[in-house]
Structures are given as structure tokens and as C-alpha cells.
Amino acid sequence: MHNPDSTNPMNTENFAATRAEQSDSVENISATKAEISQPASDAEHVQQSPLIRLRIDLAYNGMNFNGWAVQPKLRTVQGEIEKVLRRILHDRTAQEQPTIRLTVAGRTDAGVHASHQVCHLDVTQAMLDGCVGHMHVDAVKALELRLSRMVPNDIAIHRVSIAPEGFDARFSALERTYVYRIADAQSTYDPRQLSYVWHIDDELDIDAMNKAAALTIGLHDFGSFATPNPGGTTIREVKTAYWRRVPMRPLIDDPMGEQYRTPAIESGLLCFTIVADAFARNMVRSLVNGCVQVGRGKRSVDWFAQKMQVPLREGSTGPIAPEGLTLEHVAYPPNDQLASRAEAIRAVRTLD
Amino acid sequence: MHNPDSTNPMNTENFAATRAEQSDSVENISATKAEISQPASDAEHVQQSPLIRLRIDLAYNGMNFNGWAVQPKLRTVQGEIEKVLRRILHDRTAQEQPTIRLTVAGRTDAGVHASHQVCHLDVTQAMLDGCVGHMHVDAVKALELRLSRMVPNDIAIHRVSIAPEGFDARFSALERTYVYRIADAQSTYDPRQLSYVWHIDDELDIDAMNKAAALTIGLHDFGSFATPNPGGTTIREVKTAYWRRVPMRPLIDDPMGEQYRTPAIESGLLCFTIVADAFARNMVRSLVNGCVQVGRGKRSVDWFAQKMQVPLREGSTGPIAPEGLTLEHVAYPPNDQLASRAEAIRAVRTLD
Structure with a gap:
């Protein structure tokens, strides 16, 4: 039912090989100075024509993607969009040819969806005019x-x-909201939701799962439930985390007298909502897996509490199936705080 | 945007060739006597071991099926279920080998979904015991x-x-409910709904579409919007038909203080709900296509009224894309009326 992640994060070779599988959401907070000051071009070119930063708001069904991030020979969201952007922007600006490179708010893993993702892109006026x-x-x-x-x-x-x-899609973001959807024994599974709902036959103890979820709220080292980036940490601030069953409700509020009321498609699903400043690699799916193990009665709330207290990555706290997970929202501060927020977040987080 | 159906239904060769593509929901109301009295076996076998009728309630995502009905070499819902049933029921009853054959309430076309479909199956006690x-x-x-x-x-x-x-899944049914979901210019299209929502960029005039929909209510010959089965009619009784936009509402009713409320996934979709005693081949998708043409301003409500008045099948009233359509419900009468209802419905409908 889950895909335990027992890879030693210190083993660089393994790390690279399983990278695509593991990351469900990564905010790389340890970018180098060079990366930041030259986002989409070489330094010389920047001086020739100032870059215009574009914000792109988008959504995707992750089912047939190998995640957000570009990977050679694999179909990825970033790869597909950059391919189209190169056709739109470069055909008309052949002399310039700056690199088209998207920077994203929440890197999602293979099979994970986004109902509202944000990324940015730097272009020249000439490239834009060519559109x-x-x-x-x-x-x-x-x-x-x-x-x-x-x-x-x-x-x-x-x-x-x-x-x-x-504005920086990644570094200016204040918080991200993810939702994980489960059809359990108490839900009526609807196969139209195949790509975005995880389906299990078990009964789940929601009260116990909420006790576990509550333990994640606040500033913690999520080392038991996440893999750090090289040079990064697994310390994050969770603002909200809870499980709720979606109420049974009709699709249409004002019917026309029909006896049967078609229900809203998500009626009865069990949903985990989590909001944090940012999420480390694997973090949401591993927390969901921990909660589900508690909900099934295979692990206790005390076990979960122990995992929160002693941040240690091992097999029992690996990520759950990706299909239930959706990045629902990325929040940004008011415009006058975008730059200072980005500056502050570029520093690697530490407990002190 | 739509797939006009200009096939002459009187041309048997064309009819057979395009049959799979055309039918979005068929209740064959002209079954022969033999079919009815010997539902799943030869007459001799019926005498040897009385058949037990099973009711199966199910759902499916129609995206990767060539519709409900078995077709040679194509993946169909009926075909997949009967294949599994033969493995479950026949391996243990090798001497008997009666035919496993499902009878369905609403035959759905390629790409059309069912959130609640009903079918029946006749088996012997020996077959059941073998399970x-x-x-x-x-x-x-x-x-x-x-x-x-x-x-x-x-x-x-x-x-x-x-x-x-x-009980007869097809003939005892009192009414069927279908819903067609559209993401139009006023909706925010969510690709997670790719398989069950039809997406267009147009603005639609919902008031005009509701005027057209209202014209379908009552007992009518839907000959402009449906293809009769051989020996059957296109006369049906529509009980309710209307367009509504799903209200914007949060997924979770009782949040935990988060600023961003994740919306229910169907928020903002434009939905057509239609309830009728039964639907002729192509009927729902062709009515939706007619309404959408009115909603786009390409046709008038008067045009739609004319099509209702003069039942004549031609290119302008063919079926719309299948993916937006779901069979949501099949209603049956109280148990003591199941047999009389089935008896009455077996007669071919006529206006007199």
C-alpha cells in the first residue's frame, strides 16, 4: 500500500538515482548566489537587454507526468511547458536564444497533481513582442x-x-497548501477519480489520525518524514494539518424537483489538508503515510510522536502513493514584501 | 467541438459500422420473447437447475472503454466484467457452463461514465456455491x-x-438520471477532471440553454436528437432537464483556521441534469449538443423548438463529446411492481 523510502540520503549515488521517485514537493532553499542573480541568461546578455519576469499560474493532472522537474527523456510538466515556450518565444528571436527556464513554487513528484501551481520565467521584450x-x-x-x-x-x-x-515564484512564497484525498471503506469509490484519489478498503480511525496530524503543527525538524536537499534542512513550519471527511452534499443546490439528487463527486472522501511555509522532499506523502498507519491501527499515536521528537529517516516513514496528492495553493505576501521575503528565505533554515 | 452525426439511420451498413460510436445510452425496448424467457441459458438447462438472478451495482470511468456493450477485440465494460465472472463462476462448475451474460440498465457509449450503473446476471446455485x-x-x-x-x-x-x-435491470427501471459536465469560459478548468468534464473556451448563455432544455420536458418523439433501434421508437418521457452552474464552495465545511480554503473540485462547472423514463440511442449527447449550440448563439431557441416539433435526424443535431457524460442513477419501483413494470416496458412505445 505504500512505497517505503529506505534510501540513505547520505549515499549520493542512490540519492541521485531515486531522486525523481522520492521528491513529492521540494523547495530548494540553498540556491547559490550565481543562480539567483542570473536566473535565465548569461551575465553579458542581461546587460544587453533587461529581462522581464513573467508569473505563470497553472494546473495539471500529474498522472501521466514524471513529476514537475525536467528529466532527460521523461515526460515532465516543466519539460512540456518549456518545449512549448521555446517554440513560441524562440522562433521569433533566433539571434537572442536565451535559455527558457521555469522556476516553480512547489516541485511535485511523479503522479502528484496541482490545481494551482505558480512558476516564473524571465524573457526579453523582443521575445515577448515576437509572440x-x-x-x-x-x-x-x-x-x-x-x-x-x-x-x-x-x-x-x-x-x-x-x-x-x-517576485520569485519559489522564494517569495509565504505558504503552500496540499490536500491528500482518500476513498476508504466508508467512501463509495468513484473510478472517475482514479487519477487523483487514493483508494483503500480499510476502515480508518480519523480521531487517531487527527491526533497524529496535530503533532506536526509548529516549527519542527521533519527529519523522520522528509529527505533534506544537499546542504538543506528538514526544518519547516506547519501552520495547519488535519483530516476531515467531505460531507455528503448534492452537486446542484437548487434542483428542479427530481427525486434523485446527484451527489458532488467528492462526497464522503477523507481529506488531509496541510499548510506550511514550505515542504521538504517527501514530506507531505510521508506524513500522510504515518497518519494512515496510525489510522489503520498498525502504529500508535505515540509512535508518531516519537518520530516527530527524534528526526530519523527510516523505512516505516516513507512516502504514500502519489495519486492522492494535490498542490492546491501557493500564497504570496503583499507586493511590497516580495523582495524581502525572497531574501529571507534564501538563507538555509536552521533551528537557531 | 462536436462530432456531428450525419449517418442515415436507414442505411443498415453505415448503421452497423458506426454503432459503437453513436450509442450513448440505449434501452432496447424491442427484445424478442425468446430473449426474455431464456435470459442466460438454453431451455433444457433451465429445467435442470433453476436460475438465481443477481443484481450488480457498479461504477466505471469510461475513458479507456469502448462503451458498455461487448464488442469483439475491443475493451468494453461488459466484456471486462464478464471475463472476470467466467473465471470466478466457471472454473468451479465446468460441467454446467451456462453462458455468463449481463443485462444492463443503461448502455453507455465509448468514453461515457457511470457513477451508478445497474445490471443483472442469472446463475445457478452450484455456480454461486463454487465462489x-x-x-x-x-x-x-x-x-x-x-x-x-x-x-x-x-x-x-x-x-x-x-x-x-x-427484477430486470433494463425493463424494470422507472427512470435514469444523466449529468453532463462542462468547463466553459466562466469555469477554471482543472485537468484532474480531464476524463469526465468537457472543456470549451466559449461563453455560454445559460438562460437560452435552459429555455431549450425546458422544451424537452414531457412525452415527445426525440427523432431529431436520437436514432431509433431497429423496430424501436425515439419516443421518451423526459421528467426533468435543466442547466445549472455548480456553486463555488469549499471542499471542507469546518476548516482549522487556514486562510486559503480549497474549493470543491466541481465548483463553477456548468452541469446539465436530465431525468427520463429511458433514453434512445444518442439522445442525451445530442440534446446537450443542441443546447450548447443555442448557448453559443450559433442557433436560436426557435431552432431547437423546431427540432422538437419535427422529429428529423440530420447533421446539426448529432452527439457532443462523450467525456462530459455520466449515468448517475437508475430508479426502480417498489419490489411488488418490478414484474408489472418490466412487462409494460417490454412493449414498443408508440404515440397512441
Whole structure:
């Protein structure tokens, strides 16, 4: 039912090999200075034509992707979008050819979904202007329309906009919201939800699961439930974490007298909502796995508490199946705090 | 955006060739006497061991099926379930070998879903007894458990039960409920719903669509919007038909203080609910297509009214994309009316 993660994170070779499988959400908080000051171009080019930062709001069904991050020869969300962007932006600016590279708020793993993901991209005015063609809209809208139409149908581009001063999709973010959906013995499993709901036949003890979830709230080292990036930590601040069953409710509020009321499709699902400043690699899926083990009665709340107290990664706290997980939201501070937030977050988190 | 159906239904060759593509829901109301009295066996065998009728309640994601009905070499819902049933029921009753054949309430077309479908199956006591094996449950429960575990994960078996006297999944049904889901310009398209929501960029005039939908209510010949079975009619009684936008509402009713409330996944979708005694081939998808043409302003409500008045099948009223359609419910009368209802419905419907 789960995919235990017993890889020693200190073993670099194993780490690299299993990287794609393991990460369910990664905010790399230890980027180098060079990466930050030259986000999408070489230094010389930056001086020639100033870069414009674009914010892209999007969603995707992760089922047929090997996660967000580009990987050679694998179908990834970043890979598909960058491929389309290169067609849209480069064909018209052949002399410039700066690298098209997206920076994302929450790197999601293979099979994990996003109903609202945010990324940014730096482009030149010339590249943008080249998007308009015969369209009667401004350049950013033209890019949005072309991108929307050209990405595959398991990606939805919701908006492309000029990012406010100081905006960084990854470092400016204040918090991320993830939801994990389960159809358990008390739910009626609907196969239309195959790609985004995890299905088990077990009865789950929700009270016990909520006791475990409550232990995650606050600033903790999630070393038992996450894998650090090289040079990073597993210390994060969880703001909210709880399990709830979605109430049974009709799809339509004001019916036309029919006897049978079609229920909303998520009626009866068991959902885990978690909000944190950021999530370390594997963190959400490993916490869900821990809670589910408690809910099944295979582990106690005390076991979970012990894992929170002593941050040690081992087989029993590996990540659960990816399909139930969706990145639902990324929150940013007001525009005048975007730059200072990004500056503060670029520092590696420590307990002191 | 739609798939116009311009096939002349009188041309038998074309009809057979495009049959699988066209039918979105078929209740064949012109079955022969022989079919009815010998549902799953030859007459001699019926005398040897009386048949027990089982009712199966189930759901499926139609995306990867070529519809409900068995077709040679194609993956169909009926085909997959009957294949599993033959393994469960026949291995243990090799001498008997009666035909395993399901009778369904609503035959759905390729790509169409069912959140609650009903079918029946006739078996002998010996076949049932053979299901138990080492399980400590009764034979029907054993069949339910084995079937649930052995069907592919885009089918969910919700219940197997002994059918009450006189029950016929197809002929006893009082009414069927279908819902068609659209993500239009006013919805935020969520690719997790790729398999069960139809996505268009257009603005739709819901008031006009509801005016068209209202014209379908009552006993009508839906000849403009459906294809008759050989020997059957396109006269049906629509009890309810209307368009509504799903309200924006949070997934969880009682949150834990988080600022961002994750919305229910169907928030903002435009949904068509239709209830009728039965539906002719293509009927729901063709009515939806007619309404959408009105909603886009490409056709008027008067055009729709004319199509209702003069039942004539032609290209403009063909079926819309299948993925938005789900069979949500099949209603049956009280047990003491099951047999009389089935008897009445077996007659071919006529206007007089």
C-alpha cells in the first residue's frame, strides 16, 4: 500500500538515482548566489537587454507526468511547458536564444497533481513582442493564449502576467497548501477519480489520525518524514494539518424537483489538508503515510510522536502513493514584501 | 467541438459500422420473447437447475472503454466484467457452463461514465456455491468480494445482491438520471477532471440553454436528437432537464483556521441534469449538443423548438463529446411492481 523510502540520503549515488521517485514537493532553499542573480541568461546578455519576469499560474493532472522537474527523456510538466515556450518565444528571436527556464513554487513528484501551481520565467521584450503575430492583444496576453492552446490537455494555463517587482515564484512564497484525498471503506469509490484519489478498503480511525496530524503543527525538524536537499534542512513550519471527511452534499443546490439528487463527486472522501511555509522532499506523502498507519491501527499515536521528537529517516516513514496528492495553493505576501521575503528565505533554515 | 452525426439511420451498413460510436445510452425496448424467457441459458438447462438472478451495482470511468456493450477485440465494460465472472463462476462448475451474460440498465457509449450503473446476471446455485472457496462469507458476498478484487481499477463493484422477484435491470427501471459536465469560459478548468468534464473556451448563455432544455420536458418523439433501434421508437418521457452552474464552495465545511480554503473540485462547472423514463440511442449527447449550440448563439431557441416539433435526424443535431457524460442513477419501483413494470416496458412505445 505504500512505497517505503529506505534510501540513505547520505549515499549520493542512490540519492541521485531515486531522486525523481522520492521528491513529492521540494523547495530548494540553498540556491547559490550565481543562480539567483542570473536566473535565465548569461551575465553579458542581461546587460544587453533587461529581462522581464513573467508569473505563470497553472494546473495539471500529474498522472501521466514524471513529476514537475525536467528529466532527460521523461515526460515532465516543466519539460512540456518549456518545449512549448521555446517554440513560441524562440522562433521569433533566433539571434537572442536565451535559455527558457521555469522556476516553480512547489516541485511535485511523479503522479502528484496541482490545481494551482505558480512558476516564473524571465524573457526579453523582443521575445515577448515576437509572440503577438497577427493577434489583436498585448504581448503578455498573446503569450498566454498561445501557451494555453499549445500545451497538452493535462496542463491548464490559467494566467500569464508581468510579475511584480521582487517576485520569485519559489522564494517569495509565504505558504503552500496540499490536500491528500482518500476513498476508504466508508467512501463509495468513484473510478472517475482514479487519477487523483487514493483508494483503500480499510476502515480508518480519523480521531487517531487527527491526533497524529496535530503533532506536526509548529516549527519542527521533519527529519523522520522528509529527505533534506544537499546542504538543506528538514526544518519547516506547519501552520495547519488535519483530516476531515467531505460531507455528503448534492452537486446542484437548487434542483428542479427530481427525486434523485446527484451527489458532488467528492462526497464522503477523507481529506488531509496541510499548510506550511514550505515542504521538504517527501514530506507531505510521508506524513500522510504515518497518519494512515496510525489510522489503520498498525502504529500508535505515540509512535508518531516519537518520530516527530527524534528526526530519523527510516523505512516505516516513507512516502504514500502519489495519486492522492494535490498542490492546491501557493500564497504570496503583499507586493511590497516580495523582495524581502525572497531574501529571507534564501538563507538555509536552521533551528537557531 | 462536436462530432456531428450525419449517418442515415436507414442505411443498415453505415448503421452497423458506426454503432459503437453513436450509442450513448440505449434501452432496447424491442427484445424478442425468446430473449426474455431464456435470459442466460438454453431451455433444457433451465429445467435442470433453476436460475438465481443477481443484481450488480457498479461504477466505471469510461475513458479507456469502448462503451458498455461487448464488442469483439475491443475493451468494453461488459466484456471486462464478464471475463472476470467466467473465471470466478466457471472454473468451479465446468460441467454446467451456462453462458455468463449481463443485462444492463443503461448502455453507455465509448468514453461515457457511470457513477451508478445497474445490471443483472442469472446463475445457478452450484455456480454461486463454487465462489465461496475458503472464504467465511455467504456465496453472494464471496462473489462480490472476488469480483471487486479482480476487475480492473477503472471499474468499481459496489454491491452484488440477490435480485427481488420480477427484477430486470433494463425493463424494470422507472427512470435514469444523466449529468453532463462542462468547463466553459466562466469555469477554471482543472485537468484532474480531464476524463469526465468537457472543456470549451466559449461563453455560454445559460438562460437560452435552459429555455431549450425546458422544451424537452414531457412525452415527445426525440427523432431529431436520437436514432431509433431497429423496430424501436425515439419516443421518451423526459421528467426533468435543466442547466445549472455548480456553486463555488469549499471542499471542507469546518476548516482549522487556514486562510486559503480549497474549493470543491466541481465548483463553477456548468452541469446539465436530465431525468427520463429511458433514453434512445444518442439522445442525451445530442440534446446537450443542441443546447450548447443555442448557448453559443450559433442557433436560436426557435431552432431547437423546431427540432422538437419535427422529429428529423440530420447533421446539426448529432452527439457532443462523450467525456462530459455520466449515468448517475437508475430508479426502480417498489419490489411488488418490478414484474408489472418490466412487462409494460417490454412493449414498443408508440404515440397512441
